[in-house]
Amino acid sequence: MAIPIRFSELWSWWWEGSNQRDNIARWPLTLSVVLFMLAWYRWLLAKPKKKGEPPLPPGPRGLPLVGSLPFLDPELHVYFADLARVYGPIAKIWLGNKLGIIITSPSMARAVLKDHDNTFANRDVPAVARIIAYGGKDIVWTPNGPEWRMLRKVCVREMLGHASLEAVYELRRQEMRATIGHVYGRSSGMAINVGEQMFLTVLNVITSMLWGGTLKGEERTSLGSEFREVVSEITEILGKPNISDFFPGLARFDLQGLGSQIKGPLVRFDRIFEMIIEQRLKMDREEKAEGKSGEKGCKDFLQFMLKLKDEGDSKTPFTMTHLKALLMDMVVGGTDTTSNTVEWAIAEMMKKPETLKKAQEEVDAVVGKDNVVEESHLPKLHYLSAVVKEVLRLHPALPLLVPHCPSLTCAVGDFTIPQGARVFVNVWAIHRDPSIWPNPSEFNPDRFLNADQKWDFTGNDFNYFPFGSGRRICAGIAMAERMVMYSVASLVHSFDWVLPEGTKLDLSEKFGIVLKKAEPLIAIPTPRLSNPDLYL
Numbered sequence: 001m002a003i004p005i006r007f008s009e010l011w012s013w014w015w016e017g018s019n020q021r022d023n024i025a026r027w028p029l030t031l032s033v034v035l036f037m038l039a040w041y042r043w044l045l046a047k048p049k050k051k052g053e054p055p056l057p058p059g060p061r062g063l064p065l066v067g068s069l070p071f072l073d074p075e076l077h078v079y080f081a082d083l084a085r086v087y088g089p090i091a092k093i094w095l096g097n098k099l100g101i102i103i104t105s106p107s108m109a110r111a112v113l114k115d116h117d118n119t120f121a122n123r124d125v126p127a128v129a130r131i132i133a134y135g136g137k138d139i140v141w142t143p144n145g146p147e148w149r150m151l152r153k154v155c156v157r158e159m160l161g162h163a164s165l166e167a168v169y170e171l172r173r174q175e176m177r178a179t180i181g182h183v184y185g186r187s188s189g190m191a192i193n194v195g196e197q198m199f200l201t202v203l204n205v206i207t208s209m210l211w212g213g214t215l216k217g218e219e220r221t222s223l224g225s226e227f228r229e230v231v232s233e234i235t236e237i238l239g240k241p242n243i244s245d246f247f248p249g250l251a252r253f254d255l256q257g258l259g260s261q262i263k264g265p266l267v268r269f270d271r272i273f274e275m276i277i278e279q280r281l282k283m284d285r286e287e288k289a290e291g292k293s294g295e296k297g298c299k300d301f302l303q304f305m306l307k308l309k310d311e312g313d314s315k316t317p318f319t320m321t322h323l324k325a326l327l328m329d330m331v332v333g334g335t336d337t338t339s340n341t342v343e344w345a346i347a348e349m350m351k352k353p354e355t356l357k358k359a360q361e362e363v364d365a366v367v368g369k370d371n372v373v374e375e376s377h378l379p380k381l382h383y384l385s386a387v388v389k390e391v392l393r394l395h396p397a398l399p400l401l402v403p404h405c406p407s408l409t410c411a412v413g414d415f416t417i418p419q420g421a422r423v424f425v426n427v428w429a430i431h432r433d434p435s436i437w438p439n440p441s442e443f444n445p446d447r448f449l450n451a452d453q454k455w456d457f458t459g460n461d462f463n464y465f466p467f468g469s470g471r472r473i474c475a476g477i478a479m480a481e482r483m484v485m486y487s488v489a490s491l492v493h494s495f496d497w498v499l500p501e502g503t504k505l506d507l508s509e510k511f512g513i514v515l516k517k518a519e520p521l522i523a524i525p526t527p528r529l530s531n532p533d534l535y536l
C-alpha cells in the first residue's frame with residue numbers, strides 16, 4: 001500500500017528516478033507528457049458511462065494529472081477521516097491517475113464487505129507487492145477465485161486453525177520463555193525497546209512454526225537475524241509511495257526504481273527459502289531411507305506444504321511458487337501487525353496506570369505469582385481481553401485494511417464504484433466515531449466488559465472489525481489473538497513497567513503499511529515475581 005506524500009517530495013522522487021536512469025531519462029519524460037494528456041482527458045471524462053447509472057461519490061476535485069496527491073497528509077487515515085466529515089461516508093479521491101474510494105461508516109462498510117463481498121474481495125496490487133509476492137501468488141494479493149480459495153484453505157484450516165496452533169504451542173512457549181528470560185537479564189534498571197523485543201519474539205514464533213523442525217541451533221539463530229534485516233528492508237520499500245501505483249501506465253518504467261530495489265530482498269529471501277526447503281527434502285529422504293517417514297505426521301508447516309505440493313489437487317495445484325509466497329505472507333504479514341499491537345497495549349496501560357494495575361491483579365489471581373503464564377490461562381483473563389480489544393479499536397494495525405478492489409462496476413448507496421478503483425475502508429475512523437463510541441479517544445477497556453454487547457473479531461459487527469470482514473478477513477486471527485494475549489499477559493505478569501527518568505510517554509501514531517507508534521516505547525522492566533527461577 002502506498003503512503004502519501006507532499007507534492008514537493010513527489011517531484012523529487014520523480015526527479016531522482018529519472019536521473020538514476022540517464023540513458024532513458026529523455027523518453028520517459030516525453031512519454032509522460034503524452035500520458036499527462038491522456039490522464040487529464042480520462043480524469044475529465046471519468047464519470048459513469050451507462051445511462052441511468054448513479055454518479056461517482058463526491059470528493060475533492062484535485063488538480064489535473066496529480067489529482068489530490070499534492071494535498072495529502074502523510075497520516076493518510078486521519079486525512080481520509082477529515083475528508084469523510086466534508087464529503088460523507090462514501091467519497092472519492094484521485095491519486096494521480098488512480099481513483100480511490102473512501103468508506104467511512106458501518107453501513108457503507110457492510111455494503112462493500114458483506115452485501116457485495118464477492119465483487120469487492122479482490123485487490124489492486126501495488127507494483128512492488130507484486131514483485132515481492134512472487135508475482136502476486138500469495139493469499140494477500142491473489143484475486144478472488146479457485147487459486148485464492150485453495151491458498152486460504154491451506155493457510156486458515158490447515159496451518160493457522162485452532163487445532164494446528166494447539167499442536168505447536170510448545171514452540172510458542174519456548175520463544176515466550178526465552179523473551180521473558182532475556183528481558184529479565186536486562187532488568188537491572190536498563191530500558192528496553194518493547195516493540196523490537198516483541199518483533200523478535202513473534203518472528204521467532206512464526207519461523208519456528210514454519211520450519212522449526214527443519215533448522216536447529218546455530219543455523220536457526222543466524223538465519224533469524226538475517227530475516228529481521230530483510231523483513232525491515234521489505235516493509236520500508238513497501239511503505240514508500242510509488243509513482244507506478246498512481247500512474248499505472250508508467251509502472252513498466254519503474255521511475256523511482258522501487259521495483260528494482262525490492263528485488264534485492266526478494267533474492268535474499270528466495271535464497272534462504274531454497275536453502276531451508278533443500279534441507280527439509282534432504283531430511284525427508286534420509287528418514288525415508290531409514291524407514292522412519294510418516295512416523296509422527298508433519299513436524300512443521302514446511303513439511304506439510306511440501307507434501308501438499310506433491311500430493312495436492314491437480315485441478316488447482318499447490319506449486320513451489322505458492323509455497324514460497326505463503327512463507328513470505330506469514331513472515332511479513334504476521335510480525336509487525338502482532339508486535340505493534342503488543343507495544344500499543346503496554347504503552348496505553350502505562351499511560352493509564354490503573355488499567356495496568358487491574359490487568360496485573362487479574363493475571364495474579366488467575367495464574368498466581370509463583371507460576372508462569374500459559375496459553376491455557378488466557379480464556380480466564382477477561383479484563384486483559386478487553387484491553388486487547390480496546391487497543392485494536394484505537395490502533396487497528398491496518399487502519400485502512402488492505403485496500404479492496406471491485407472486479408465489476410458496482411452501485412453502493414447512491415453512487416457508482418467503478419471496476420478497478422482502490423477502495424479504502426477506514427476502520428480506524430469508524431472505531432473513533434463518537435456516535436458509536438462515547439469518548440472515542442479515551443483508552444477505556446471497560447467498554448468491552450459490557451455483557452449486553454458481544455464484541456469479537458469475526459467482522460460481523462461493522463462498528464468494530466479490526467481484522468476486516470468477509471472473505472478477505474485476516475487469515476491469521478487465531479494466531480494473532482493468541483500471540484497478543486499471551487505476550488501482553490506474560491509481560492505484565494512478569495514485570496512492572498516505568499519510563500526512563502526525564503522521558504514522556506508519547507502515544508502519537510505514524511501511518512505506514514502497519515500503523516505504528518511514532519516514538520518507540522522504551523521502558524524499564526522490574527521483575528515482580530518472587531522466585532528468580534520463574535524467569536529461566
Ligand code: HEM
Binds near residue numbers: 397401468472475
Ligand atoms: C494483531 C495482529 C493482526 C491484525 C490486526 C491483522 C489485521 C488484518 C487485516 C485488517 C487484514 C485485511 C482484511 C481485509 O482486507 O479486509 C489482514 C489480512 C491478512 N492477514 Fe492479518 N492481522 C494480524 C495478524 C496476522 C497474522 C499473525 C497473520 C499470519 C501469520 C496474518 C495473515 C494475514 C493474511 C494472509 C491476510 C490476507 C488475507 C486475504 O487477503 O485473504 N495476519 N490482517
